[in-house]
Ligand code: HEC
C-alpha cells in the first residue's frame with residue numbers, strides 16, 4: 729500500500745512537471761499587462777508591418793497575399809496555422825510557418841524567395857500567426873512526423889558547446905529557477921515571433937534558439953537549417969494545447 733502511494737505521488741509530481749506552461753506564466757505582472765494590451769504591446773508594430781506586406785500589391789504583379797487569403801487574412805485557416813510545423817510531402821517534408829509563407833511568396837507570387845530569418849519574412853510570419861491568436865498549438869506527432877520528432881528530441885537532449893549542456897538541462901530540469909537574473913521557463917514556442925524587451929526587437933523562434941546556443945557558448949544552427957527546423961518541431965510539439973500568444977512579450 730505504502731509503496732503504491734509513493735508511486736502514485738511520484739507519478740503525479742512528474743505529470744505536473746510535464747504539463748506544458750507558457751513562458752507567460754513565468755513573467756512578472758507588468759510584462760504580462762504589456763503583452764495583453766494591444767496598444768502597449770510593442771510586438772504589434774511587427775504585426776502592422778506584416779499586414780502592410782500582406783496587402784502590398786506590387787506593380788505588374790498579379791497578386792498580393794490578400795488576393796488569395798482575404799483583406800485581413802480572414803481566408804487563412806487559423807486551426808491550420810496552429811498545426812505548424814507541418815509535414816507536407818509535396819513541399820519536401822517538414823514545413824515551418826516561415827517556409828510556408830516563403831513558398832507562397834515564391835511559387836504563388838513569382839518573387840525571389842526571402843532569406844530565412846529576414847525581417848520581411850518574420851513580419852509576415854508575425855502577422856499570419858497573430859491571426860491565429862488564442863488557437864491551441866496542435867502539432868502532429870504521429871505518422872510521418874514521428875521519426876522527425878524523435879530526431880528533434882535527440883537534438884533537444886544532446887549536449888553542445890564549451891559548457892557541454894543540453895536544452896533540457898535548463899528548460900526541463902531547471903525550469904522555474906533563476907539564471908543570470910532571469911527565471912528559466914520551459915522554453916515554449918507558443919508566443920513566437922515575440923517581442924524581446926532586452927533586445928528591443930521582434931525575434932523569431934530560430935533567432936531565440938541561436939541566442940540560447942550563444943549563451944552556453946555553442947555554435948548555433950543556422951536559421952532554416954534542418955537541425956533548427958527539427959528543434960522548432962520538437963519544441964512546438966511540447967507545447968501542444970498552449971494558446972498561441974503571438975506576439976508575446978518576453979525579456
Ligand atoms: C495565388 C494564391 C496565393 C497567394 C498569392 C498566396 N497564397 Fe498562401 N496559400 C495559398 C494556397 C493555395 C495555400 C494552401 C491552402 C491549402 O493547403 O488548403 C496557402 C497557404 C498559406 C498558409 C497556410 C495556412 C492555410 O490557410 O493553409 C499561409 C500561412 C499562407 N498561405 C500565407 C501566405 C502569405 C503570407 C502570402 C503572401 C506572401 C500568401 N500566402 C500568398 C495560395 C496563395
Ligand code: HEC
Nearest residue numbers: 751893894895898907910911912913915916917940944978
Ligand atoms: C544555459 C541555460 C539554457 C540552455 C541550455 C538553453 N536555454 Fe533557452 N533560454 C534560456 C533563458 C535564460 C531563456 C529566457 C528565460 C526563459 O524563458 O527561460 C531562454 C529562453 C528560451 C526560449 C523562449 C521562451 C519564451 O517563452 O519566450 C526558447 C524557445 C528556448 N529558450 C529554447 C531553447 C532550446 C531549444 C535550447 C536548446 C538548443 C535552449 N533553449 C537551451 C536559457 C537556456
